[in-house]
Amino acid sequence: MHSPLYLLALAGISSAYxxxxxxxxxxxxxxxxxxxxxxxxxxxxxxxxxxCPSDPDSVRCCIYPICYNEDYYNGKCVDTSEYNCASTGGYLQAGLCPGPNNYEAS
Structure with missing residues (x-):
C-alpha cells in the first residue's frame, strides 16, 4: 500500500509542461x-x-499568430500530423513554433 505522500507526488507528474x-x-x-x-x-x-488544467493559473494554452506569408496573412502553429496545410494552398515553416518538432507555423 502506498502512502498518501507518494500518491500526491505521482499526481504532480501529470501536469503539462x-x-x-x-x-x-x-x-x-x-x-x-x-x-x-x-x-x-x-x-x-x-x-x-x-x-493546461494541471498547471498554475499563470500557465495557459497560448494560441497566437506566429508568421506571415508573402501576402501578409497571419499563420498559426499547427500539429502537422493533424493539419494538411498544402491542401489549402499554404505551406509550413519549421523552427518558428515552440513545442515538439511536428508543431510548425502555417
Whole structure:
C-alpha cells in the first residue's frame, strides 16, 4: 500500500509542461502551454483557460499568430500530423513554433 505522500507526488507528474501542445477546435485552435504574462501576451496570443488544467493559473494554452506569408496573412502553429496545410494552398515553416518538432507555423 502506498502512502498518501507518494500518491500526491505521482499526481504532480501529470501536469503539462511548457511547450506541450494543448487546445483544439473548442479552444479556437491549437497552441502550447506557456506563461501568459511573460510569453503569450507579448506575442499577441490568446490564452483560453482550462486547456493546461494541471498547471498554475499563470500557465495557459497560448494560441497566437506566429508568421506571415508573402501576402501578409497571419499563420498559426499547427500539429502537422493533424493539419494538411498544402491542401489549402499554404505551406509550413519549421523552427518558428515552440513545442515538439511536428508543431510548425502555417
Amino acid at each position: 511548457i511547450g506541450e501542445i494543448c487546445g483544439g477546435p473548442s479552444a479556437g485552435g491549437y497552441g502550447t502551454c506557456e506563461e501568459t504574462t511573460s510569453w503569450c501576451k507579448p506575442r499577441g496570443g490568446e490564452s483560453p483557460s482550462g486547456y
